[in-house]
Amino acid sequence: MEKIKYVIQREFLTRIQRKSFWLLALLGPFVIASVIVLPVYFATLEDKDIKVIAVVDSSRVFVDRIPETKNLKFRYVDNVNIARFIKNFHQEGYWGVLFISHVVTYSPNSVILYSYGQPGLAIKYHIENALKKEIEHRILQANGIEGLDKTLQALKANVNLRMIKLDELGKEKESNTSLAMIVGYVSGFLIYLFIFLFGSQVMRGVIEEKSNRIIEVIVSSVRPFELMMGKIIGVAGVAIVQFVLWAGLTFVLVTIGREALFPEINRGSSNLTMQENVLQSGGASGSLNLADADNDTHENEGNFTARAIFDALSHIDFVVILSSFLFFFLGGYLLYGALFAAIGSLVDNEADTQQYVLPVTIPLILAIYVMINTINNPDSALSFWFSIIPLTSPIVMMVRIPFGVPYWELALSMVLLVLAFVFFTWFSAKIYRTAILMYGKQISYKEVWKWFKHS
Amino acid sequence: MQILDLKGVSKYFGSYCALNRVSFSVPEGSIFGMLGPNGAGKTTTLRIITQIIAPDEGEVWFNGHPLRADDIGLMGYLPEERGLYKKMSVGEQALYLAQLKGMNRKEAMKRLKYWFEKLEITDWWDKKVEQLSKGMAQKVQFVTTVVHDPLLLIFDEPFSGFDPINANMLKNEIIDLKQKGATIIFSTHNMNSVEELCDSIALINRSQIILAGEVDNIKQQHKKHLFEVTFSGSIDAFRKSLDTKTFEITDVYPGQSVHRAVVKILRNPHDNELLRSVIDTVHVVAFREILPSMDEIFIDVVKGK
Numbered sequence: 219m220e221k222i223k224y225v226i227q228r229e230f231l232t233r234i235q236r237k238s239f240w241l242l243a244l245l246g247p248f249v250i251a252s253v254i255v256l257p258v259y260f261a262t263l264e265d266k267d268i269k270v271i272a273v274v275d276s277s278r279v280f281v282d283r284i285p286e287t288k289n290l291k292f293r294y295v296d297n298v299n300i301a302r303f304i305k306n307f308h309q310e311g312y313w314g315v316l317f318i319s320h321v322v323t324y325s326p327n328s329v330i331l332y333s334y335g336q337p338g339l340a341i342k343y344h345i346e347n348a349l350k351k352e353i354e355h356r357i358l359q360a361n362g363i364e365g366l367d368k369t370l371q372a373l374k375a376n377v378n379l380r381m382i383k384l385d386e387l388g389k390e391k392e393s394n395t396s397l398a399m400i401v402g403y404v405s406g407f408l409i410y411l412f413i414f415l416f417g418s419q420v421m422r423g424v425i426e427e428k429s430n431r432i433i434e435v436i437v438s439s440v441r442p443f444e445l446m447m448g449k450i451i452g453v454a455g456v457a458i459v460q461f462v463l464w465a466g467l468t469f470v471l472v473t474i475g476r477e478a479l480f481p482e483i484n485r486g487s488s489n490l491t492m493q494e495n496v497l498q499s500g501g502a503s504g505s506l507n508l509a510d511a512d513n514d515t516h517e518n519e520g521n522f523t524a525r526a527i528f529d530a531l532s533h534i535d536f537v538v539i540l541s542s543f544l545f546f547f548l549g550g551y552l553l554y555g556a557l558f559a560a561i562g563s564l565v566d567n568e569a570d571t572q573q574y575v576l577p578v579t580i581p582l583i584l585a586i587y588v589m590i591n592t593i594n595n596p597d598s599a600l601s602f603w604f605s606i607i608p609l610t611s612p613i614v615m616m617v618r619i620p621f622g623v624p625y626w627e628l629a630l631s632m633v634l635l636v637l638a639f640v641f642f643t644w645f646s647a648k649i650y651r652t653a654i655l656m657y658g659k660q661i662s663y664k665e666v667w668k669w670f671k672h673s
Numbered sequence: 674m675q676i677l678d679l680k681g682v683s684k685y686f687g688s689y690c691a692l693n694r695v696s697f698s699v700p701e702g703s704i705f706g707m708l709g710p711n712g713a714g715k716t717t718t719l720r721i722i723t724q725i726i727a728p729d730e731g732e733v734w735f736n737g738h739p740l741r742a743d744d745i746g747l748m749g750y751l752p753e754e755r756g757l758y759k760k761m762s763v764g765e766q767a768l769y770l771a772q773l774k775g776m777n778r779k780e781a782m783k784r785l786k787y788w789f790e791k792l793e794i795t796d797w798w799d800k801k802v803e804q805l806s807k808g809m810a811q812k813v814q815f816v817t818t819v820v821h822d823p824l825l826l827i828f829d830e831p832f833s834g835f836d837p838i839n840a841n842m843l844k845n846e847i848i849d850l851k852q853k854g855a856t857i858i859f860s861t862h863n864m865n866s867v868e869e870l871c872d873s874i875a876l877i878n879r880s881q882i883i884l885a886g887e888v889d890n891i892k893q894q895h896k897k898h899l900f901e902v903t904f905s906g907s908i909d910a911f912r913k914s915l916d917t918k919t920f921e922i923t924d925v926y927p928g929q930s931v932h933r934a935v936v937k938i939l940r941n942p943h944d945n946e947l948l949r950s951v952i953d954t955v956h957v958v959a960f961r962e963i964l965p966s967m968d969e970i971f972i973d974v975v976k977g978k
Contacts (some may be wrong), residue, residue, distance in 0.1 A: 228761075431756030434725065434752035
């Protein structure tokens, strides 16, 4: 077993020295960092300059009814020739024209926003919601259901659900569902990606040894099992280094991106901390300060969005997520790595791998499908079972973890994964041992089963 | 002393019997040839000796004890299907393979340096294997087989695929290794190519050993009492001088000044009797016994079975 260290060393070093490894190490973090930073950036981008929209309201229902924000102002104009106004509103200093037809209450498509710039979704929803609310209000009033109005209002207050999670100490923690979704999705997908990426590296390594015909030289010095495990462990080392590089570089890039794109956030955060300190030291005046701070924050909405996201990011327990990521990644990789090694041993060249790879990838692809369901419904029976069954658990459990998973489920899933790893390694080693020395013939599943029974 | 002893070794692949109770022994310090047609079971036997596969029946003794896992460090194996990692440098790869044989880095570097210098391939150390020609790669493969000074060297079809220069180099190195005390096992389907090298052989056919022993003994046992007489003088006179009850002339090759005749001794008189019968009639230039080639012996044995 001492020789396995040389095998691990070789597998690790030869891969680390490849250009493709470093290329991937550099490109991966750029992709991830831009996935994190860019949406936040775009979310705040259009709020930067103040947009004044001229409202031409033929229905006269909405005058002074659309709420303004820091960046969005509405001016209500009367008695204009709409056709001419559309042509020269820009010269008059307006960003856009909102035309509301008099049939608006019963024809939904009769509201049009004219603008030169592309209006963002935020503007669209802001206007839509304001108009909708007003129309609903009107209809209710028109039908004389005065009381229902209030009831609906009360109902609406319930829709905007704040989710507060209590931990063991009874401490309150606001959970950010959409962020848990993103973290879960990203880590589940990364595991899927890494299993495929590095599992197929193991497979290619085995095929290389077989097609190079060096395999017989090697197995006359080391046990086939040592060679197989050495390869799997060596590639695991490569994967871990790759992951650490990704995590480190992503962190650096996100920090740089945050500094470059949202320089105000850090200042804002320190303000907030200061005000919280005041709150802790003094009673009534403290809460007043906090209210002021709230006002400050609202005044600068764009930065608030960015800060909210980054703040929420810092609330996620990255120690738990990173350590379970490493566990499920390694467990999943080792399990699939053994299977990929067995596949590599069954073929003479990469082109023949398809028929064997398919059954191995089915559970992985299934896990991705379940993952999408799990994001919306992390505690469903489907999510539960797929996060316990070892072939899919590395991906599905990783998606559930940011939402919070009972410890016993996590423990069960982990133990089963380890057991499955031991079983699949034993199973693969049996196939591998026989198959690596066979050349030039397509090996059927029936034959594989036969060796399995005989050996 | 026997360095290797196979005792009733059988191996099955599913229902196919690849080796059927194979027994032979290899004397220490000798060159041993395992001869037989393709598919006879030579490679399977070698894989059992190198512990790549385990026998289903029988046992293998090595150096006085049943074969153990750590004996692998005392063997050097050059398989028929041989290759190297293409993307690795020659030196790195040779070092890796030496370490897998159980050598430490320092010792391995020293031995590799010796062999690289001996074969004049020191310049290749940093080259990638993919930059080497096939002949160059074969030299590297040879070095990785012998670098750890194995007691037992095993070459599976060593001369197939080697170019003539490398084949000759290999032959010389093998003789050299034998003189230094190593035991060498060959396998080949081209029986005539190695018989001059081998001290003893085993003939293997259809999973069974059909003949084993020292080359000289085997040849003596299978000789057909054929003699070649080279002479000058009358061919007719040569014919008449031989008693047809004792001698049969099987072939005559007339020449311009000397003729050759192949004579079979039918009964069992001394070889000298043949010489005595003709020596007064013709002028004998050369006289030698024709021993059968391994090919012929193989065919005889297979037919005789």
